[in-house]
Amino acid sequence: MINRTLIKDLQSSSDGPVTVSGWVETVRDQKKVQFVVLRDETGAVQLVNPRATDETGAVTATDVSDTISALSQGSFLTARGELKHDERVKLGGVEIKLASLEVASLAIPETPIADDSGIDKRMDWRFLDLRVPKNALVFKIQTTFLHALRTYWVEHDFIEITTPKLMASASESKAELFRVEYFEGSAFLAQSPQFFKQMAQPAGFGKIFEVGPAFRADPSFTSRHATEFTSIDTEFSWIESHEDVMKLHEELMVAGFQAVKDKHGADIEALFGFELTVPTVPFPRIPLAEAKRIVAERGYEVPRADDDMDPEGERQIAAYVKEEFGHDFVFLTDYASSIRPFYHMRNADDAGLTNSYDLIYNGVEISTGAQREHRIEILEQNARDKGLDPEELSGYLDFFRYGVPAHGGFGMGLARVLMLMLGLANLRETTYLFRGPTRLEP
Amino acid sequence: MINRTLIKDLQSSSDGPVTVSGWVETVRDQKKVQFVVLRDETGAVQLVNPRATDETGAVTATDVSDTISALSQGSFLTARGELKHDERVKLGGVEIKLASLEVASLAIPETPIADDSGIDKRMDWRFLDLRVPKNALVFKIQTTFLHALRTYWVEHDFIEITTPKLMASASESKAELFRVEYFEGSAFLAQSPQFFKQMAQPAGFGKIFEVGPAFRADPSFTSRHATEFTSIDTEFSWIESHEDVMKLHEELMVAGFQAVKDKHGADIEALFGFELTVPTVPFPRIPLAEAKRIVAERGYEVPRADDDMDPEGERQIAAYVKEEFGHDFVFLTDYASSIRPFYHMRNADDAGLTNSYDLIYNGVEISTGAQREHRIEILEQNARDKGLDPEELSGYLDFFRYGVPAHGGFGMGLARVLMLMLGLANLRETTYLFRGPTRLEP
Known part of the structure; x- marks a missing residue:
């Protein structure tokens, strides 16, 4: 050297x-x-x-x-x-x-990007764009954040798994699936590690985590969507409800934010101009139905036919939580079964609701978590209720036929967390090399 | 809970x-x-x-x-x-x-696998197979090994990057490329993070690491090949030769093996029946030409037309190193340019050789490392010498036109390290869910 x-x-x-x-x-x-x-x-x-x-x-x-x-x-x-x-x-x-x-x-004297270049031009020359200290700091923060999460997991005896990204069939929506030519046949890119991180539970692993890529053939061009993103996933056994998942989730966030503040707090102040807030636990929890009432009282009617929140509703409830509790995070809980996947456990007292949550940070959803349905008969019925064919899901459903503990977990988008942490407007800023419908290079 | x-x-x-x-x-x-x-x-x-x-x-x-x-x-x-x-x-x-x-x-009473089931049958029911303590221990060891490596990197100010797995073109051999249907066009799955981890060097990141999936459309059915595997990668600036890369490499291995021995040494003895050896530094280094002479003296002529070693040659040189130095690892260095990619730096004194190495562990190659060619004119010439079209590589070559430091790094297969560490015969044992030409499930 x-x-x-x-x-x-x-x-x-x-x-x-x-x-x-x-x-x-x-x-x-x-x-x-x-x-x-x-x-x-x-x-x-x-x-x-x-x-x-x-x-x-x-x-x-x-x-x-x-x-x-x-x-x-x-x-x-x-x-x-x-x-x-x-x-x-x-x-x-x-x-x-x-x-x-x-x-x-020696560099070519003509630099292709300047301080006022637009985001797309900057992405074309990402390796030059990342020389800007503020842009590079994002990835130093990423390093510290991920290491704090992994250290928490390792110290709590979670096992790190690396699930395959090549799959024989869909794990989430078939609509957003990338097809791969696989020798004489086809494979698909994993939209999430959902099925395989759950598999670790009947395998008796107890507690697992994974940080890896996930792929969505989503033709959206918003500032918050990418066709490839880094997903932070955990799943663990012997929970009693989604409350246990939220508890782990908020502890992980505190560990990650505290580590970032300790190591990069001064740099964030110098380059981004604000002091990072480490959240306090517990994060506020609001059932979705109540959140909608609160938002309506603030004068905003969620314009959706289904039971879901919309981005403006999420901003509104976040504003409410900030005013009422001074908190940047809020768990919205008990989403309706109609808008949740078949593998989210239905609420024991109201099958129209699920033991699930979304985590909202600074007004934007960064994660979905849930208790999973582990009882095979109910799981099969949930799948049929969603119009899914249990035959097509047989590989997944097998995980539940040979004994399985109660379990749950969450998935969280890394770039979204960093974007909201740093007050950036676009996922492209917090992704090393962004991938979208029209971007595969560099 | x-x-x-x-x-x-x-x-x-x-x-x-x-x-x-x-x-x-x-x-x-x-x-x-x-x-x-x-x-x-x-x-x-x-x-x-x-x-x-x-x-x-x-x-x-x-x-x-x-x-x-x-x-x-x-x-x-x-x-x-x-x-x-x-x-x-x-x-x-x-x-x-x-x-x-x-x-x-409750489990279905009939268990589909037994103690004497073959490896393929076991993989069909991997979630049951992993209930066997010996099989689960592999992934506890994986967790500890990776965390030790990452902790080393983080403590030495390496930045963690997550490079995209969707690419517009090949980064290694075009022959082993998986094609993805990407909206109206095509994408390809990354065979390694090679190009994008190098990109972090002109980006001024200094030192980076990544642990993530890589994909090879390799139709091999050997015990050592998979179509998807976890690649451990690092790349760093301001090296003087591949010796600097080997030095980091061996320090990382010691950190990983020491952590595994500290945490799982007793379990390895109990379940695998041997005491894990933590390697000492420096690992022996032998130029490939000398290794071939040594192997020939032992009575084995490498039956290859090109300048490369073959698996039996690697076993032979490993046996020699074990006898002579009592070491399980050996760096074979200075591979011929003819069998190395265009981006490996040629030796300053002999352009027929490269500043590169393979790391052999218990007789099997687990990693390739090198100093990279960072001088654009030579890099372009190397590409042309290999029959590659610099035009097709223009996105990669651009990284070298706007200033770049000398740099190098290595890539290492996680499952191979674990397989050899534990004396297992097959990569399938050390992969959570194996992927091969005829296996996409579960």
């Missing part, structure tokens, strides 16, 4: 010889002195090269000055020189007086 | 009221007393129910005795009763005198 110092560590380093590596953000090639602002994944620093002069006082070219004059923005290089603390230097109070430069790769 | 005690914790619990949940392993329904062996994800315990008698001394039925008599193997239930330590009880020195039983789900 090149024995470099991370730029963020320069301030706390002693004056003297130092090596840094990164890419060129700006070059000021002046008559008497040259300046380069170099950025790495941790920060930016000014490199300075006073022009050499001959015995007559005339400026003479050197290897270093020639190299700097030829530098284009975006070029990657390693710089060696003398670190000097100087409080007059705006950029971190340090600069490096150059001794040598080693260019790893 | 049902307030249950994990069965592994019974031994250290005090006598008295206790609740356990799990599935029925055996029932002995005797005249005077009934026994049930109940297993959960942590162990097994004996439940005992002395038959009740009436005033004449005749055995009478009770709710509990009737329930036990109707129990089928595999049924899931929650049992409440009195925990009693009794050293005469073989199974853990404890038993539970039953007070009540609550059946969550």
